Amino acid sequence: MNVAKRPARRRRKVPAAPFDLRAFQARIATTYGSKDAKRGIAGTFMYFSEEIGELAEALREPDRHDLPGEFADCLAWLVSLAHLAKVDLAAAVDRKYPGLCPKCLEIICVCVSKP
Numbered sequence: 826m827n828v829a830k831r832p833a834r835r836r837r838k839v840p841a842a843p844f845d846l847r848a849f850q851a852r853i854a855t856t857y858g859s860k861d862a863k864r865g866i867a868g869t870f871m872y873f874s875e876e877i878g879e880l881a882e883a884l885r886e887p888d889r890h891d892l893p894g895e896f897a898d899c900l901a902w903l904v905s906l907a908h909l910a911k912v913d914l915a916a917a918v919d920r921k922y923p924g925l926c927p928k929c930l931e932i933i934c935v936c937v938s939k940p
C-alpha cells in the first residue's frame with residue numbers, strides 16, 4: 826500500500842497572552858497578508874461577507890455550528906481588510922470607542938435606543 830507522506834508541518838503553539846488587537850492584525854497579516862494582497866480588497870470583502878452570513882447561521886442555530894469560531898472568522902477577515910486598507914484597527918477602535926458613549930458621554934450609555 827502506497828501512502829503519501831505528508832510534509833512536516835511547521836506549526837507552532839502561540840502562547841496564551843492577553844488579547845491584543847494590533848498584534849492580532851499583525852499576526853493575520855503575517856500569515857495571510859500576501860494571499861490577501863493578491864486577492865485584493867474587493868475579493869477579500871466577499872470572504873468577509875460570507876463569514877458574516879455564516880455567523881448569522883450560527884447565531885440562529887448555535888447547536889449546529891461553531892459559534893465562537895464564526896466570531897473568530899469574522900474578526901480575522903475584518904483585520905485582513907483593515908490591513909489591506911492600511912487601517913490600524915486597534916487605533917480606530919480606541920479613537921471611536923474610548924470607553925464612553927460619544928453621544929451622551931456616559932460610561933454606561935443612557936441614550937434612547939431605537940426599538
Ligand SMILES: [Zn+2]
Nearest residue numbers: 926929934936
Ligand atoms: Zn449614549
